Amino acid sequence: MTPIPFEQTLILAAILFVIGLAGVLARRNLLLMLLSIEIMLNAAGLVFVAGGSRFNKPDGQVMFLFILAVAAAEVTIGLALILRQDHCARTLDADAADRLRD
Amino acid sequence: MNALLWLIVGLPLAAFAVLILPGRAMGARRSGILGTGAVMLSAAAAAVVSVRFLRTMPASGHFTAPAWQWFASGGLAVQFALRLDALSLAMVGVITVVASLILLYSVRYMAGEEEYCRFFAFMNLFVASMLLLVLADDLLVLYLGWEGVGLSSYLLIGFWYKDEGAVLAARKAFTVTRIGDTALLLGIVLIAMRLGTLRIDTVLAAAASTWQYGGALPLAAALLLLVGALGKSAQLPLQTWLPDAMAGPTPVSALIHAATMVTAGVYLIARMHGLFELAPVAMRLVAILGAGTLLLAGAAALGQSDIKRSLAYSTMSQIGYMFLALGAGAWTAAIFHFVTHAFFKALLFLAAGIVIHSLHGERDMHKMGGLRTRLPVTFAGFTIGVCSLAAIPLVTSGFYSKDLILSCVATSPAGGTLLWTCGIVGALLTALYSFRMLFLVFFGERKIEPAPEGGLPILLPIVILAAGSLTLGFLETPRGLGSVALFSNMVKDVLGAPASIPVSGLFRGAIVLFAVSATLIGFLGAWLIYLRKRSPIMSLSSVPLYRSARELANRGFGFDALYSAAVVRPFTWLANSNKADFTLVYPAIIARFAGAGALLLSLTQNGKLRLSVMGIALGAGLLIAIGIFS
Amino acid sequence: MNVLFLLAAGAAVVSTFVAITRSNVLHAILYLIVSFASIAVIFYLLGAPFIAALEIITYAGAIMVLFLFAVMLLNLGGGAIDQERRWQPLAAWIGPAIAGLLILGELLHILMRHWPVGKSGTIVPSVEVGRLLFLRYFIGVELAAMLLLAALLGAGRLGHRSRITPEQRGSGHDADSL
Numbered sequence A: 001m002t003p004i005p006f007e008q009t010l011i012l013a014a015i016l017f018v019i020g021l022a023g024v025l026a027r028r029n030l031l032l033m034l035l036s037i038e039i040m041l042n043a044a045g046l047v048f049v050a051g052g053s054r055f056n057k058p059d060g061q062v063m064f065l066f067i068l069a070v071a072a073a074e075v076t077i078g079l080a081l082i083l084r085q086d087h088c089a090r091t092l093d094a095d096a097a098d099r100l101r102d
Numbered sequence B: 001m002n003a004l005l006w007l008i009v010g011l012p013l014a015a016f017a018v019l020i021l022p023g024r025a026m027g028a029r030r031s032g033i034l035g036t037g038a039v040m041l042s043a044a045a046a047a048v049v050s051v052r053f054l055r056t057m058p059a060s061g062h063f064t065a066p067a068w069q070w071f072a073s074g075g076l077a078v079q080f081a082l083r084l085d086a087l088s089l090a091m092v093g094v095i096t097v098v099a100s101l102i103l104l105y106s107v108r109y110m111a112g113e114e115e116y117c118r119f120f121a122f123m124n125l126f127v128a129s130m131l132l133l134v135l136a137d138d139l140l141v142l143y144l145g146w147e148g149v150g151l152s153s154y155l156l157i158g159f160w161y162k163d164e165g166a167v168l169a170a171r172k173a174f175t176v177t178r179i180g181d182t183a184l185l186l187g188i189v190l191i192a193m194r195l196g197t198l199r200i201d202t203v204l205a206a207a208a209s210t211w212q213y214g215g216a217l218p219l220a221a222a223l224l225l226l227v228g229a230l231g232k233s234a235q236l237p238l239q240t241w242l243p244d245a246m247a248g249p250t251p252v253s254a255l256i257h258a259a260t261m262v263t264a265g266v267y268l269i270a271r272m273h274g275l276f277e278l279a280p281v282a283m284r285l286v287a288i289l290g291a292g293t294l295l296l297a298g299a300a301a302l303g304q305s306d307i308k309r310s311l312a313y314s315t316m317s318q319i320g321y322m323f324l325a326l327g328a329g330a331w332t333a334a335i336f337h338f339v340t341h342a343f344f345k346a347l348l349f350l351a352a353g354i355v356i357h358s359l360h361g362e363r364d365m366h367k368m369g370g371l372r373t374r375l376p377v378t379f380a381g382f383t384i385g386v387c388s389l390a391a392i393p394l395v396t397s398g399f400y401s402k403d404l405i406l407s408c409v410a411t412s413p414a415g416g417t418l419l420w421t422c423g424i425v426g427a428l429l430t431a432l433y434s435f436r437m438l439f440l441v442f443f444g445e446r447k448i449e450p451a452p453e454g455g456l457p458i459l460l461p462i463v464i465l466a467a468g469s470l471t472l473g474f475l476e477t478p479r480g481l482g483s484v485a486l487f488s489n490m491v492k493d494v495l496g497a498p499a500s501i502p503v504s505g506l507f508r509g510a511i512v513l514f515a516v517s518a519t520l521i522g523f524l525g526a527w528l529i530y531l532r533k534r535s536p537i538m539s540l541s542s543v544p545l546y547r548s549a550r551e552l553a554n555r556g557f558g559f560d561a562l563y564s565a566a567v568v569r570p571f572t573w574l575a576n577s578n579k580a581d582f583t584l585v586y587p588a589i590i591a592r593f594a595g596a597g598a599l600l601l602s603l604t605q606n607g608k609l610r611l612s613v614m615g616i617a618l619g620a621g622l623l624i625a626i627g628i629f630s
Numbered sequence C: 001m002n003v004l005f006l007l008a009a010g011a012a013v014v015s016t017f018v019a020i021t022r023s024n025v026l027h028a029i030l031y032l033i034v035s036f037a038s039i040a041v042i043f044y045l046l047g048a049p050f051i052a053a054l055e056i057i058t059y060a061g062a063i064m065v066l067f068l069f070a071v072m073l074l075n076l077g078g079g080a081i082d083q084e085r086r087w088q089p090l091a092a093w094i095g096p097a098i099a100g101l102l103i104l105g106e107l108l109h110i111l112m113r114h115w116p117v118g119k120s121g122t123i124v125p126s127v128e129v130g131r132l133l134f135l136r137y138f139i140g141v142e143l144a145a146m147l148l149l150a151a152l153l154g155a156g157r158l159g160h161r162s163r164i165t166p167e168q169r170g171s172g173h174d175a176d177s178l
Helices: A006-026 A030-054 A059-089 B002-020 B028-055 B086-109 B116-135 B139-157 B164-195 B200-210 B216-233 B241-247 B250-259 B261-271 B273-277 B280-302 B307-327 B331-358 B376-390 B397-411 B417-442 B456-475 B486-495 B505-531 B536-540 B544-554 B559-577 B582-602 B609-629 C002-020 C025-045 C049-074 C079-087 C090-113 C126-135 C138-158
Strands: B062-073 B076-085
Touching: A006 A030, A006 B609, A006 C002, A006 C090, A030 A059, A030 C002, A030 C025, A030 C049, A059 C049, A059 C126, A059 C138, B002 B028, B002 B062, B002 B076, B002 B116, B028 B086, B028 B116, B076 B086, B076 B116, B076 B139, B086 B116, B086 B250, B086 B261, B086 B331, B086 B456, B086 B486, B116 B139, B116 B250, B116 B261, B139 B164, B139 B200, B139 B216, B139 B241, B139 B250, B139 B261, B164 B200, B164 B216, B164 B241, B200 B273, B216 B261, B216 B273, B216 B280, B241 B250, B241 B307, B250 B261, B250 B307, B250 B331, B261 B273, B261 B307, B261 B331, B273 B280, B280 B307, B280 B417, B280 B544, B307 B331, B307 B397, B307 B417, B331 B376, B331 B397, B331 B456, B331 B486, B376 B397, B376 B417, B376 B456, B376 B505, B397 B417, B397 B456, B397 B505, B417 B505, B609 C090, C002 C025, C025 C049, C049 C126, C126 C138
Parallel strands: none
Antiparallel strands: B062 B076
């Protein structure tokens, strides 16, 4: 297969990352915020793999593996917390959790 | 010898270090033994040193015990060293003996005090500092001891720190003597700058060779040293702190404010007499201030009701005599009077302490009376002390020393008739007020029942001091009465013989006669006024002029009021008006600004998660932008 | 082939964009799975087949399925979609859009300034990945394992349901055992 220009993957990763960022900022539902964070993590992983491929080193893929492990752990805990929040407050509104204020 | 000299200073200092730490944990018995024992051992060391020194007098007349170099910078090298010569020997002997006796007395006198240990610690600090002062080889070491005694005095006057009067008195003492200390330091700096050294004998030699007689430099240095001496010795115009310092415990008054610290000024001038001889104006000033103080204090003592204040004014007056002698160039006479005065004044204070104690804290002499049968030993001691103070002829030491001063003042070229007359009037006043004290306290009808006298530790020092007051005079008797010159022979290498214009034996006899008659007139006056039942005082006290004169004398002739109005009040007014400083506006503006900013920023803390995330995102954007554009 | 890459990239971007704008959470998750699949294709094109497989298996297969389970457990009900619509007026997108475009602009600017040269696409065999993983980065593997263990324990503890009756369910109070 024809090699892919490096910069194109970087641009793709940047776009995906920004979409994820906008998702985190715009949505009020905690679940969707967590989802957007996964998008951002994935975009970052894409950069790593692309970089490893560009320099012909397996390190990029190893990094992606670790990112994967971290994402899995984080989603686990995050979802558990969301379930907990719903159990207590009966709502998934991020703006409702504003007790930590001045 | 080296080690012994350092032991003399070191033992009380070590006792202070040990006693100050445990506080109340160390029992009363132990602190008493340690505190008194240290000074007694120091006295023993001093005795050994004196015997050795007098027996094998070194050729130069002095002995130096260096320890280490303190510092050497900017052309000035200061050695930490002790120097022993006849003058410091006399001082050390008096200080250690009197201090041991007073500390022995305090063991029983201060018993039952809560802070017993602290008392002995501070007394030892004082003794160590005073010994350092008189044994110092270098002016800076002397200043170290000088400050040390000032500090101990403050700590001891304010010993009963829960009493507001005592604390204020301690502060007053420290502040007033501070004025003197600053002048002394300036004088030391001047000497160091101009003569390049601070070792005392080098300074004196260099001053004699490089500075002109009557020149401006020796005058300036001598005047600065003089002001320092005035502060510490409570002479005019820095005398206001001494009467108030009687708020401290009686042993403190006896040791510090009668026998030793207040005589530090006398020692300083005597030690630096070579410098003073180069500045006749300064010497004249010394004599004038001494004469003025002795008259003022003598008159003030007549108007006091408090027995300790009366003794304080008496001390002031006697030191005035010493200053008078110094001003007339009679260095030996001044030091001799210091020796005798230390003994009889300490005796008087300790006896007064017994009186106050047995009358359960009563200090007003007019409320006392008729104690001579109940407190016999105290009465005997007090009487001997009073006789010595009033210079009763032939039997008391005070007579010999005061007579020496008066004859030196009369015959010295730096003295003169006016000064001598002041001395004679002062002798009359002295006899008057001292016998007044005796008659008021011990004679007349008994108004308060006294508790019995204390035991051996209290009475033994009285006995020893009384013996000293009677016999020490015989060290130096005038020509017509035996011509003993033991004291002056000992110190003549250091202090020299006083210059005197040649006078006939008749003149000398006349001087002695005048002095004796002044004493006797004073005694008679006191007898007539205070002892007789229908005394003229009773009728006089209805005259308002007499009353106001007596008030004035009681207040020390208004010096306190003067200083309060001229110095204290403007100063406190200035400090108070500075409270609402206009420059405080600027910090207030900053504070206001910071408060408003904080209020503004707190709006961002609304607890919303998405706001924080937005903040992070924008912050990241900002950082990247900075990275791009820099 | 480049065409394949462009197609996959386009699919990823579009599906991600659509995913974050859905009112129905389930739809969003499904669209995201499509996006991850496209990215897996891209990984394959970049010469990392192992990672491509992992993307499908773990990311799309495990993590997204976890999300689905969570949505199931939440038992949201019909009113949820309307609620989402209410929460997401168009105005809410202005700020995030600006922030996102700002950062995108900056990243592109950096990219354009230091235009990277090089082509990616050579296959790095998985054997190499495995060798590296277990020789040089084995500590990382251990740590990742410990992390996952911690996550497991935490989630187990957090998810523990205390026995409170429906009456005792308060409104917004902090629960007892957390």
